[in-house]
Amino acid sequence: MQNFIPYGKQTIEKDDLNSVLKSLKQKFLTTGPKVIKFEKEFNKKVKSKFSVSSNSGTSAIFLALKAIRLKPKEVVIIPSINFIAAANVSKMIGAKIFFADVDSRTGQMSPENLIDCIKINKLKKIKVIFTMHNGGFNNFAKEFYSIKKKYKCFLIEDACHALGANNSSKKDDKVGNCRYSDLATFSFHPLKSITTGEGGMTTTRNKLLYKEMLKLRNHGFDVRKNSKNKNYNWKNILLSNSLNFRLNDIQSSLGISQIKKLNKFVKKRNNIANYYLKKLSRLSNFIFLPNNNKFYSAWHLFIIIFKTEKISISRDKIIQLLFKSGILTQVHYIPNYRQKPFLIKSKKNFKGAEYFFSRCLSLPIYPEMSKKQLNYVIKRIENIIFKNKKIPNK
Ligand SMILES: Cc1ncc(COP(=O)(O)O)c(C=O)c1O
Structure with a gap:
């Protein structure tokens, strides 16, 4: 397989190696300053308000769906041509999944496909609509946003293919800024625009969703517990049930050098x-x-x-x-x-x-x-x- 031309491949350069090596010598290997810096740099790049890193694109979707409190039997619409992560996570939560047809040339769900799916399945109450920018571009951001407003539901962009793409002809209107969605999710799997080995990010403009995701990625612990207290606060207070979805500082330091080159x-x-x-x-x-x-x-x-x-x-x-x-x-x-x-x-x-x-x-x-x-x-x-x-x- 060594001389094969793959369909996708990461680019790792000297600055990436140096960044990772340096991170290994630091005090914190996880839950440290590199995670915060990577999230800040990501915010700047996609012009988002809030970014929450996690250990995969799948986790990024999980955090998004849990943050909006998706419950069993609630309706989720997913484009039928998609990686399996959005469907798997929705199913694990117990949601009712409806697949929408896609455009035969792009493999992306169009606004017409979405409306058809709603009509064919006689959907009255929708909790979440997923879009997925298959191949890396986002054609109908504004159109999907108006459908979301009509149905008063959440719109999540599975933007794992589209880090670095634009939502419109405006230069700075980057996918991930969430101007036309509630949340956007990204993956840093080696084949994606940038890599952290494994890793993910969820972006939003909503502060409440942001805070919820910070808690959810860390077992459900109250992450703000130390913010005002001058004494050493050793108590981990659990506010809800979740799991460990954290990206570590080694991966984040790779993310920091990679995002500079996006x-x-x-x-x-x-x-x-x-x-x-x-x-x-x-x-x-x-x-x-x-x-x-x-x-x-x-x-x-x-x-x-x-x-x-x-x-x-x-x-x-x-x-x-x-x-x-x-x-x-x-x-x-x-x-x-x-x-x-x-x-x-x-x-x-x-x-x-x-x-x-x-x-x-x-x-x-x-x-x-x-x-x-x-x-x-x-x-x-x-x-x-x-x-x-x-x-x-x-
Ligand atoms: C569209 C899409 N969604 C979700 C994911 C899941 O990302 P990860 O592999 O980082 O969990 C991928 C990754 O392949 C993807 O392409």
């Missing part, structure tokens, strides 16, 4: 995406390219859609041929309703998701990807398609 990393991803878009346009008879994002994208993924009626080879076979050539690709994602714990047998309400799922493929994209690697991937895809085309490429 713009650079995302710019490189944009350059790679533009190169793919230019070169792969030669294949426009056989594939749809991901060129329908309206605003600045984090380009977490570069997803192409095969026009399967124009080629005599399946998407799954193409994955295997690319693998044999040393190229690892992925499918983002198997629809949540196809996974056993969430199984919905009838696919009649999921035409967009079914189309997208059966034809999509995520190509390698990461900041350190070289021109040589890029050209190699493009060449291999071209070869495979031209060898298996049904009509001549005009």
